[in-house]
Amino acid sequence: MRASWRLGRIAGIDLYVHATFLLLLAWVVFQEYSRGLAAIGGAMVYTVALFAIVVMHELGHALTARRFGILTRDIILLPIGGVARLERMPRNPRQELLVALAGPAVNVALAAVLYAVVRLTGSTPSTDLYNIDIITSTRAFLYQLVFVNIVLALFNLLPAFPMDGGRVLRALLALRMQSYARATAIAARVGRALALVLGMVGLYVWNPFWVLIALFVWMGAGSEARAARSLEPVRHPEGA
Numbered sequence: 001m002r003a004s005w006r007l008g009r010i011a012g013i014d015l016y017v018h019a020t021f022l023l024l025l026a027w028v029v030f031q032e033y034s035r036g037l038a039a040i041g042g043a044m045v046y047t048v049a050l051f052a053i054v055v056m057h058e059l060g061h062a063l064t065a066r067r068f069g070i071l072t073r074d075i076i077l078l079p080i081g082g083v084a085r086l087e088r089m090p091r092n093p094r095q096e097l098l099v100a101l102a103g104p105a106v107n108v109a110l111a112a113v114l115y116a117v118v119r120l121t122g123s124t125p126s127t128d129l130y131n132i133d134i135i136t137s138t139r140a141f142l143y144q145l146v147f148v149n150i151v152l153a154l155f156n157l158l159p160a161f162p163m164d165g166g167r168v169l170r171a172l173l174a175l176r177m178q179s180y181a182r183a184t185a186i187a188a189r190v191g192r193a194l195a196l197v198l199g200m201v202g203l204y205v206w207n208p209f210w211v212l213i214a215l216f217v218w219m220g221a222g223s224e225a226r227a228a229r230s231l232e233p234v235r236h237p238e239g240a
C-alpha cells in the first residue's frame with residue numbers, strides 16, 4: 001500500500017495507517033493549540049482511542065469473513081475511518097449479512113462494556129475531560145467513548161454503500177429476490193437518494209464533512225453497482 005505505514009500485525013492481518021492520517025493529527029493539534037499542551041495531549045489520546053475502536057470494528061468484519069474462508073489483505077486507517085480490504089465479498093447473502101453486521105456489533109458490544117465500567121465505578125460523569133482528578137477524567141473519557149461507539153454503530157448502519165448498512169440492505173434484498181445484481185441495484189439507488197439528501201443538508205448548513213461523505217456515498221453506490229453487474233452471470237450457487 002503506497003503512502004501508508006505498517007503499524008503492525010493483528011490476528012495475522014497487516015495494519016496500515018495512511019499518510020493523510022497525519023493531516024488529522026495536525027488538525028487536532030491546530031484546534032487545541034490555544035488551550036495548551038494538556039489539551040493537545042488529551043485530544044491526541046482521544047484520536048488514538050477513536051482509531052483503536054475503528055480497528056476493532058474492522059477486525060469484527062475481518063474475523064467474521066475468515067470464518068467463511070475469506071482472508072483480509074490488510075486494514076488501512078484513513079482520516080475518515082478504517083477499511084478492511086477483504087480478498088472478496090461473500091456472495092452468499094447470509095454470509096454477507098453477518099460480515100457486514102459484525103463491525104457495528106463490535107461497537108455495540110464496546111459501548112455496553114464501557115457503559116457498564118463507568119456505571120459500576122460511580123455516578124454518571126460529567127463530560128469534562130480536562131478535570132484535574134485523573135480518575136474522574138478517565139471515567140469521563142470512557143463515558144465519551146460510549147457515545148463514540150453508539151454514533152459509529154448508527155453511522156455505519158446507514159443503508160448506503162460503502163457503509164455497512166448498504167451491504168446489510170443488499171444482503172436482505174438478495175435473500176428475498178434471489179438476484180444479487182437486482183438487490184445491488186436497489187440498494188445502490190437507496191444509497192444515492194441518501195447521499196443526495198445528506199449532500200443537500202450538508203450544503204444548507206454548510207458542513208463540508210457531510211458534503212464529503214455524501215460524495216463518498218454517491219461514488220460508493222456507483223462502483224458497487226458496476227461490480228455487481230460484472231458478477232451477474234455467476235449466480236450465488238450456495239443459494240440463500
Ligand SMILES: [Zn+2]
Binds near residue numbers: 058156
Ligand atoms: Zn464496518
